[in-house]
Amino acid sequence: MEKGPDVAGSSANNSSDFVRKLYKMLEDPSYESIVRWGEGGESFVVLENEKFTKSILPKHFKHSNFASFVRQLNKYDFHKVRQNNEDNVPSQYGPNAWEFKHPEFQANKKDSLDNIRRKAPAPRKPAQTVEDPFPQQQLELIQSQLMATQQQLQHLSERYEDIAQGHIVLLQQVVNLQKFVKNRDGVMQRVLGFLHSVDSQRRNSRVEGQFSNGSGSSLGQGDPMSNHGTIDDHPASPLQQASDLLDEFSAENLPNKDLEHMTQVYNLRADYSSPPTDPGTVLPPPPDPNLSYPTGNDLDNNMVYPVGHTNGIDPVHSEHINNIPYSLPPNGMLPSAPMPEAVLEDTLILGRKKSLTEPIWGINKPTVLLVEDDKMCARIGARFLQQYECGVEIARDGLQAVNRMNSGTTTFNLILMDIIMPNLDGVSATVCIKEMCPNIPIIAMTSNIRADDIDMYFRYGMNDVLPKPFTKEGMLKSLQKHLPDFLKNQQFQAQAQIQHPGGFSTPTTTHPPPLGLSMQLSASQAKSIKDETSPGKSPATVTSWHSPSAMTGQSPVGNGQVGFMSQPMRDHPYTMTPPHPSQQSVFPPPNVPVGGPRGGSHGRVMSDLSGGAPDDHPEKRQRMYPPPNQAAGFQQ
Amino acid sequence: MPDRHDEEHSEEGSVGLADLGDSIDVGTFEQILEMDDDDDRDFSKSIVFGFFDQAEETFVKMDTALEKKDLKELSALGHFLKGSSATLGLNNVKDSCEKIQHYGQKKDEAGTVDEKDEDVCLSRIKETLVTVKDDVADAEKVLRKFYADS
Structure with missing residues (x-):
């Protein structure tokens, strides 16, 4: 350890002045209480910061600025050894000690001092200037990506609202059509009943004339079922066939309350999205005043019109138009x-x-x-x-x-x-x-x-x-x-x-042959039937026929929507890869009251679009009837 | 056939179309006139006067709806009159009707911003209704003169 300076002088060409001075300083045993080699000689410790700054620094480095000393050290790639204050382990050199370290700066290894060099400052500066704009660019890039993503999300949520609206309308339509069919069914039942009564009269008049003319016609307008029951011998075969047909259809798929329920669920969140019908033109079934012409729908506020391709008339849609209407039920529900x-x-x-x-x-x-x-x-x-x-x-x-x-x-x-x-x-x-x-x-x-x-x-x-x-x-x-x-x-x-x-x-x-007679019913009769078709009458009368139409009606609707949505998305410029959490924050929560049969495909579309996993809570999306408060929860 | 003459030379401002003023979009109104037979203006005349009857009825309904504070009805009526006034090219009337339609939907006049306060909407409709009645009266004056002249 002694004679260090001499040796250091010989290697002055290589090792830096500062490092040599530092080494020399540490060789002085009189400083031991202030600055010395650390345990093991692989680092050095400034024990008393103040004394070091005031008395030692001026002697060796011609200044008394501890900060510049540290800066100097840093230039030579010395590193401060951190004390683990968090662990409450007191430093072995005391709480105020500064310990510095350089792999080549060790006691008894004077030769390796040559290896300690100033960190090249020259190449670093340009590097910095190069580096500087780079994150800037990146930032802008990320920002623009973020914007694009946000627009995308907005677009999607907007799209979703559209579809939700459409869904409401379709639901209304389906319910409407169901009622329509029910009415028709009622008409048919009556006609059939009437015919039965006429028929049985014909037969009975041959035997004993059980029915008078008057009672027969009144029965025809009144309760067909009771009359139906009285027929015990053989009614005319076309009549029997017609009745059988009617009964057959009424037997399968009894009341489809789901649809009505769904419309109601939508009514609950009517302020979120309202269907595109006018107050004056609201379809008969939904009595909810909120379900009217788009008044307070969020669409207007969230719209970013110029974004995306839905602006203006998109001829693409027309390709899918034919997918939307429900297919005709086999027995022709609109006579x-x-x-x-x-x-x-x-x-x-x-x-x-x-x-x-x-x-x-x-x-x-x-x-x-x-x-x-x-x-x-x-x-x-x-x-x-x-x-x-x-x-x-x-x-x-x-x-x-x-x-x-x-x-x-x-x-x-x-x-x-x-x-x-x-x-x-x-x-x-x-x-x-x-x-x-x-x-x-x-x-x-x-x-x-x-x-x-x-x-x-x-x-x-x-x-x-x-x-x-x-x-x-x-x-x-x-x-x-x-x-x-x-x-x-x-x-x-x-x-x-x-x-x-x-x-x-x-x-x-x-159609069963007797159907033609329904044309002869006066409008007022038809109306009265309409009013009576509440569940009160014979269940067979009310529910027959409507279910097939509802079933065939609904799934094509879903497909139509899917086709409609995926098409524009396919050629969308952005690729969406948002992490799932954010996706959920913008998309409605999974437990949206989406229709059962439609729910699956709907969910799939959403996740397909977002590039997310397709099985992103599909089970939840299929849940049809969330509590109202949840439904309200996803108003944005 | 004096009317044909007027129509063809309307640019010169002799009689007829040029006198209709700013409140009537000549291009649109001309289309109605083009639907007339060659020898009379019966068709367009009946359309135009039919409109004024319709406007009169609608205003009565609007007043009633205003009393009942029935915003929806007001909006629907506004929409209704908007359609027919637009068809005739009565732009001022159309614009006012559109405002009423929007106010009735509890929006601002452009239909973009929500206005929660129904009373505000009603008072706005009330104001607009005054304007639109004036607009219709003006248009009626001009058009009656137009048809009397021609």
Whole structure:
């Protein structure tokens, strides 16, 4: 240890001044109480900071600044040995000791001092400047990614709301249709009952004349079932077949309360998303006032319109339109019996006025159903169409339109559909009509042409949108676009199309023969039946037939939604890889009241989109009836 | 056929369309006129006067709904009149009706911001209703003159 300086001098070329000074300092035993080698000689310890700074530093380093000393040490890559204060183990050198260490700086190893070099400062500086913008760039990158992700999430949640809304409407539709079917069923039961009574009269009159004429007819209008029970011998075989058919359908799939329940669940969270129907046009079943035209829905607030591809009219949707309408139930749930009142009010105005325009059609002229509650708009629209040599018929609301289509007396080639109308709105009517005639083009004619509105129209099967007030050009374009078969040079196809109207003629063949009689029921009778079809009557009467329609109806709806959603997502620019926690914070919680049959596919779509694991709580998503407070919980 | 003449030379502002003023969108209204037969204006006339009848009825309904504080009904009525006024090109009327529609939905006039306070919505509708009645009256004056002249 002695004579150190001499040796150090010989190696002065290599080792640094500072390190040599440091080493020399530590060789001085008189400093032992202030600064010395640490145990084992692999580090050195400054025991008394103050004395070291005041008395030793000036002697060896010509300054009395402990901080610069430390800085200097750091430059030479010395490191402070940390004391484990957290462990409450007092440093072996006392609480105020500073222990420094360098692997090459050891007592008795003077030669290795040469290896201690200043950390190269020159290359470090540029490195820093290079490094500096790099995180900056990264930060921006991450930020923009974050933004994109957020937009994505917003987009998705927006999409979800859309779908939730759509789901409500569809549920309403299904419930509606169920009721419709129930009514029909009631009508049929009555007719059958009546026929049975007539039939039994016929037979009994031969034997003993059990029934008088009067009682027979009154029974027909009153309670068909009791009458049914009295038939003990052989009723006419078509009648028996019809009854059997009816009973058969009523036996399977009894009340489908789930759907109604689902609609109710949705009602509970109506403030979160409301279906796109107008106060005046709310479908008959939901009495909830909240379920009205989109008033306070979050869509408006969350919308980031320009984001994504849903802005404006997305022709992609039309590809999926045909997936949406429910398939026809096997026995034809919408019989061709019209509601007489509605048909009577329809106005058939055909070619009242000569056309002022160039003829655009071939031999066959298209017939258009104009559905519009505003008489003025209807007149103007009809006039337009007449000038284009179209046959025009006007329906005053969605219900009339549906009935008009049901009646099948006129084959329409196109429907112009107002959206907001009393009794039944245009979107709902579209769903109904598309079910019967999936191929008829339906054009929304409305002043509500926000992107989400338009989105919705397409989703529910409308083929185009004609903004109100419509222009001659706009209307002509729509006509030409959607009635290509009628154009002058397309006559062959036009004829072909006429041979295949709507496509709803087949079901009638499977109807039991007596059905035709229901057409003779007056509207008031039909109405009274409607009112009576609450569960009170015979259960067979109420529930038969409606279940098959509900079942076949629902799953195609789900598929339609899936197709609709996955398509736009496929070509989306962003790839979504959010971690699951954040995904859940934006997506509604898994236990959303999604429909049972639909729930699975719905959940799957969500996770597919997000790139997350497909089995992200599928079991929870299928839960149908969460407590109301949970449902409310995911309002964002 | 004086009306044909007017129509074709409306740009020159002789009579007819150019006198309709700012409150009526000439392009839209022209479309209605184009639907007339060659020799008279019966069709458009009936449409236009039909509109004023309709507006009158709607205002009565709106007043009633206002008394009942029935925002939904007001919104629906606003929407209804918006459609027909837009068809005729009565832009001022249309805009006011749209506002009523939005107020009735408990939104601001553009339909973007929620307005929770129903009383605020009702008073806004009340104000707008005054405006829209004036607008319709103005339009009626202009159009009656137009049809009287032609």
